[in-house]
Amino acid sequence: MTMAQEATGTDRNPALAHPDRGWTVHSTFNSIILLALAAGAPVAMYIGATFWVDIFTRLVILSIAATGLNLILGCGGMVSFGHAAFIGLGAYAAGIPTYHVLYGGFEAIATTSGFVHLAIAVVVCAVFAFLTGAICLRTKGVYFIMITMAFGQMVFFAFVSMETYGGDDGLTIDTRSEFPLISLDKPLVLYAVCFISLLATLYLVHRLTNSRFGMVLQAAKQNEERVRALGVNAYLYRLTAYVISGAICGYAGFLLGNFTTFISPEMMDWTRSGELMFMVILGGAAYLFGPIVGVAVFLVLEQTLSGVMVHWHLPFGILLILTVLFVKGGLSGLFDRWAGKHE
Amino acid sequence: MSETANKTADAPIMRIEGLRKSFGGVTATDDVSVEIHTGETHAIIGPNGAGKTTLISQLSGLLPPDAGRVTFRGRDITRLPAHQRAHVGLARSFQITSVFMEMTVLDNVALAVQARSGHSFHFWSKARTLSHLREPAYAKLEQVSLAGRAHTRASALSHGERRQLEVAMALGTEPHMLLLDEPMAGMGTEESARMIEMLRGMQGTTMLLVEHDMDAVFALADRISVLVYGRLIATGTPDEIRGNEEVIKAYLGEGDAES
Numbered sequence: 001m002t003m004a005q006e007a008t009g010t011d012r013n014p015a016l017a018h019p020d021r022g023w024t025v026h027s028t029f030n031s032i033i034l035l036a037l038a039a040g041a042p043v044a045m046y047i048g049a050t051f052w053v054d055i056f057t058r059l060v061i062l063s064i065a066a067t068g069l070n071l072i073l074g075c076g077g078m079v080s081f082g083h084a085a086f087i088g089l090g091a092y093a094a095g096i097p098t099y100h101v102l103y104g105g106f107e108a109i110a111t112t113s114g115f116v117h118l119a120i121a122v123v124v125c126a127v128f129a130f131l132t133g134a135i136c137l138r139t140k141g142v143y144f145i146m147i148t149m150a151f152g153q154m155v156f157f158a159f160v161s162m163e164t165y166g167g168d169d170g171l172t173i174d175t176r177s178e179f180p181l182i183s184l185d186k187p188l189v190l191y192a193v194c195f196i197s198l199l200a201t202l203y204l205v206h207r208l209t210n211s212r213f214g215m216v217l218q219a220a221k222q223n224e225e226r227v228r229a230l231g232v233n234a235y236l237y238r239l240t241a242y243v244i245s246g247a248i249c250g251y252a253g254f255l256l257g258n259f260t261t262f263i264s265p266e267m268m269d270w271t272r273s274g275e276l277m278f279m280v281i282l283g284g285a286a287y288l289f290g291p292i293v294g295v296a297v298f299l300v301l302e303q304t305l306s307g308v309m310v311h312w313h314l315p316f317g318i319l320l321i322l323t324v325l326f327v328k329g330g331l332s333g334l335f336d337r338w339a340g341k342h343e
Numbered sequence: 344m345s346e347t348a349n350k351t352a353d354a355p356i357m358r359i360e361g362l363r364k365s366f367g368g369v370t371a372t373d374d375v376s377v378e379i380h381t382g383e384t385h386a387i388i389g390p391n392g393a394g395k396t397t398l399i400s401q402l403s404g405l406l407p408p409d410a411g412r413v414t415f416r417g418r419d420i421t422r423l424p425a426h427q428r429a430h431v432g433l434a435r436s437f438q439i440t441s442v443f444m445e446m447t448v449l450d451n452v453a454l455a456v457q458a459r460s461g462h463s464f465h466f467w468s469k470a471r472t473l474s475h476l477r478e479p480a481y482a483k484l485e486q487v488s489l490a491g492r493a494h495t496r497a498s499a500l501s502h503g504e505r506r507q508l509e510v511a512m513a514l515g516t517e518p519h520m521l522l523l524d525e526p527m528a529g530m531g532t533e534e535s536a537r538m539i540e541m542l543r544g545m546q547g548t549t550m551l552l553v554e555h556d557m558d559a560v561f562a563l564a565d566r567i568s569v570l571v572y573g574r575l576i577a578t579g580t581p582d583e584i585r586g587n588e589e590v591i592k593a594y595l596g597e598g599d600a601e602s
Contacts, residue, residue: 207466207467207469208466210469211465211467211468211469211470212457212463212465212468212470212473212476213463213464213466215453215454215457215463215470216454216457216463218443218445218446219443219446222443222444222446223441223442223443223444225441226437226441226442226443227458228426229425229429229435229437230429230454230455230458230512230516231426231428231430231458232426232458232463233426237463237464
């Protein structure tokens with residue numbers, strides 16, 4: 001042990017420590033991302049580019065959702081094609097109680113309190129994730145992808161058929177969730193709430209992936225047989241991760257509903273789930289900050305390409321195929337290797 | 344070998360009684376009864392097709408026997424599913440190497456230690472900073488002489504090193520008994536010699552090993568059981584087995600006598 005201690009340096013017990021690669025990319029890389037996000041919207045507001053404030057808010061909210069998906073996709077190897085359903089459920093949780101305040105009915109949940117909206121969003125998504133996850137996680141590979149997509153579409157069609165809440169025309173709620181002391185109607189306040197939420201989500205996922213729980217998830221992704229031989233039931237750990245992931249996306253949905261003030265089933269269409277997955281893989285599923293990179297690139301490309309051509313999804317698809325085929329670890333992986341060479 | 348005499352006097356840790364398994368018309372395990380003593384290294388040898396792998400698969404729970412009984416530490420485990428055998432203290436290494444390729448060597452063993460120390464629904468503290476996982480894991484690596492590679496990814500190990508890691512992981516679960524399924528399989532002479540040295544260093548741990556390599560078996564085993572066509576024809580110390588006429592006739596006579 002002494003030799004290894006001498007070899008690795010200053011830590012308290014270096015022989016047992018870990019170089020800590022994998023989920024953490026270069027800290028400079030992460031700091032730049034966080035600084036850009038912290039400064040982005042205020043600067044845009046200051047120079048009067050309100051359009052960019054919107055872009056940044058959207059970026060941060062989607063980053064929360066993508067980070068939530070990454071917990072099961074990157075860490076646990078569960079490729080969910082139905083996570084937009086959680087975002088949609090979270091958004092409706094912000095809209096429906098307010099709808100009943102404005103138009104009457106359903107007294108039990110009629111409130112404009114943000115805390116209640118938030119609780120409904122998180123609890124409903126966690127329960128939905130538990131019920132569907134319990135079934136989905138009995139399958140593997142392509143079957144898992146298909147069945148998560150099927151459950152997502154189930155929610156989509158359920159809301160399409162709900163005429164009370166606008167059916168497929170959606171629901172416009174001009175009153176945002178109300179919190180004491182702050183008003184989400186102010187763009188910068190809403191942005192600050194979203195940004196702090198993102199920080200909290202990143203920290204949560206960081207702790208989860210490095211905990212004993214996260215170790216089991218990663219091990220089960222790599223070699224489920226061996227995990228079983230160690231006497232560990234991977235299913236229960238996966239289901240727990242799936243529930244946490246769903247709840248995080250529900251939270252992101254709550255923010256998204258408050259941001260757009262327009263909620264429609266289109267938010268949970270399977271193509272939305274696909275986009276979310278696309279962002280995570282493009283940015284780098286094996287990295288904590290990967291999803292944020294993916295969301296940023298996605299939004300920038302969407303803005304620029306949709307101005308140039310109608311079929312802007314086409315170059316997107318090609319980009320995704322190229323990423324999966326040639327860039328291991330997505331854009332973050334690319335940066336990681338580049339930084340490694342220049343250290 | 345006086346130590347061996349003491350060990351054989353101990354109570355058996357595993358008792359196999361009348362174990363039987365057939366596939367179609369072929370009887371792969373034919374009424375096998377043997378006792379494994381606490382602390383001994385027990386080797387099962389036999390010519391190809393003797394049913395060694397079938398036997399060890401039944402002991403590790405991968406194959407259900409047709410008849411017979413396996414008792415481990417006083418408990419009937421004949422029908423216990425494979426994943427629960429880890430909990431009663433029976434660990435196995437795999438003939439085909441099975442480790443977590445994207446994790447470091449130390450992470451692999453720490454995970455085995457973690458699996459042994461209760462459930463893993465601990466969401467907050469960082470697994471890689473927990474000394475009650477890392478220290479025993481590191482000790483296991485020293486035991487298999489792999490500590491120098493602790494922070495190497497498993498995917499970067501040589502075949503022989505992966506087999507060592509495999510054994511370290513099995514040890515990580517603090518087993519009462521270790522099933523080693525051909526630990527030298529696919530190894531070169533040098534790697535085999537290292538593995539033998541390593542296993543010799545682990546004497547005192549109860550081990551049941553299935554192995555082709557005769558040098559290894561006679562160098563390691565306290566007792567040897569000889570399996571021919573699914574039947575156990577002899578059990579005894581290496582010297583007894585060497586001198587057993589039935590064994591020489593049925594098995595060693597086929598050209599392996601020199602080894």
